[in-house]
Amino acid sequence: MSNWTDKLPEPAREYIAGRRLDEVECIVADIAGVARGKAMPASKFAKQASFFLPNSIFLQTITGDWADNPVGAFTEPDMIMVPDFSTATAAPWTADVTLQVIHDAVDQQGRPVPVAPRNVLKRVVELYNAEGWTPIVAPEMEFFFVARNLDPNMPVEPPMGRTGRRAAAKQAYSMSAVDEYGKVIDDIYDFAEAQGFEIDGILQEGGAGQVEINLAHGDPVRLADEIFFFKRLIREAALRHDCFATFMAKPIEGEPGSAMHIHHSVVDTKSGKNIFSGRKGEETDAFLHFIAGMQAHLPAAIALLAPYVNSYRRYVPDFAAPINLEWGRDNRTTGLRVPISEPRARRLENRLAGMDCNPYLGIAASLACGYLGLKEARLPRAECTGDAYMSADELPYNLGDALDLLEEDSALREVLGMEFCGVYDSVKRNEYKEFLQVISPWEREHLLLNV
The missing domain is CATH 3.30.590.10 (Glutamine synthetase/guanido kinase, catalytic domain)
Incomplete structure (x- = not known):
């Protein structure tokens, strides 16, 4: 990940050119289309290839309640979030220099999580x-x-x-x-x-x-x-x-x-x-x-x-x-x-x-x-x-x-x-x-x- 900025689209590279990148928002769309994920210092993001989120984010309703899991017990196993660098883009309204990166959700065997909306469209x-x-x-x-x-x-x-x-x-x-x-x-x-x-x-x-x-x-x-x-x-x-x-x-x-x-x-x-x-x-x-x-x-x-x-x-x-x-x-x-x-x-x-x-x-x-x-x-x-x-x-x-x-x-x-x-x-x-x-x-x- 040391040269991860080389993978960024040109507008993202231009946005951070000559400036210190402070933060990266690692996001995924839930069932409602709400951005879920984690924000982390850019220095930390550069050192890891992925991060984890519980699969229960796809069972959360628009009111914040939790729906029943129709395919098994509610054990909230972790999914692996893999960055899609082609989606990296600025967050120009923030006070510091921030990039957003959409991540793909895969299970612990590397298979696409079938309930993730972006994976549904890809399917x-x-x-x-x-x-x-x-x-x-x-x-x-x-x-x-x-x-x-x-x-x-x-x-x-x-x-x-x-x-x-x-x-x-x-x-x-x-x-x-x-x-x-x-x-x-x-x-x-x-x-x-x-x-x-x-x-x-x-x-x-x-x-x-x-x-x-x-x-x-x-x-x-x-x-x-x-x-x-x-x-x-x-x-x-x-x-x-x-x-x-x-x-x-x-x-x-x-x-x-x-x-x-x-x-x-x-x-x-x-x-x-x-x-x-x-x-x-x-x-x-x-x-x-x-x-x-x-x-x-x-x-x-x-x-x-x-x-x-x-x-x-x-x-x-x-x-x-x-x-x-x-x-x-x-x-x-x-x-x-x-x-x-x-x-x-x-x-x-x-x-x-x-x-x-x-x-x-x-x-x-x-x-x-x-x-x-x-x-x-x-x-x-x-x-x-x-x-x-x-x-x-x-x-x-x-x-x-x-x-x-x-x-x-x-x-x-x-x-x-x-x-x-x-x-x-x-x-x-x-x-x-x-x-x-x-x-x-x-x-x-x-x-x-x-x-």
Whole structure:
């Protein structure tokens, strides 16, 4: 490890050039996508090739509780965390010079831990690779800037802009709306540049204080890593300017929700050509099979794309969120949209994922549905050319129903990994049970004295 800095990507080397590196954060994403791990002095990191964490971090719920282990006793054996130096990036908001490094989780025999979300995504990508395919994704991140909310009992409010007014809704694509919190955006750009991340564009979305950041297309694991890093980067930028950034699917009542749209294409590994387009630029059978796989398996995958009780508040009519499995060309009312593109860039956009999903698991689940479609060679139903918002609801209404559908789809569970699906189900049912024990203000207002 003495020359470990030679393995760093160029932006990380540039960040520490001519300065003393103080600290290295060794991190891994848990089931929720929260960064877990250890921070250590750079001198200590240089002397060790790996470190240990208990495997129980993948049984922890979003509330900090512990789910039952479905595959054995709760003995918390150690996993080995192995650094992936290609992920090393700056933490430019810290007072000292700090690098973050994502680690891979392996067991004591050196095998990938099947319940680690990054390993789940790698597993799905490897299934594509075994068929001679290379999956390509391009994610879009929607999120809200909101006023500091220190009391969970109080509703979330839009942030105060530079004009002294709260951010306004229904200003999609407005440049002046983005300028309201321009200083936060400036810090996001600066942090992203220091970390070596490429932003394809930033725009105002339809909600009050709602922003979208687009990332360039590329390798699924690398882009999931970037979203994992971006969530922290954006939160840190917001805190510098007395507001919060939230990736909740539906943080503000009466406002649209936040999605993580995922654009998909698949390339033939040998030829480098998009398998969704034929020699004359026409749509191929593979493209239709991919769409059909989405239609067949997305209902079960929703448990990963919409992982919290709040996620299902986004799936309501008339709030720009698709609640259907229809597909269409350049039709934003469909859950599966085919954007306008040249044949070599033909792709399918999955518009169902929420921004609250773990990026590794959201991308893995979406890719898994398309993979099954390619393998099963199904055909999709007819294209929707009208308003798909009028279509019948086809998605689960709550987290409990979604988990039931995932449990029933053995093909999807096999692709994602049976052991992972068992742990995921245990964690999410624990969270759902906790939620059902909470009495909401709506219940007190309308039921306390009326029933």
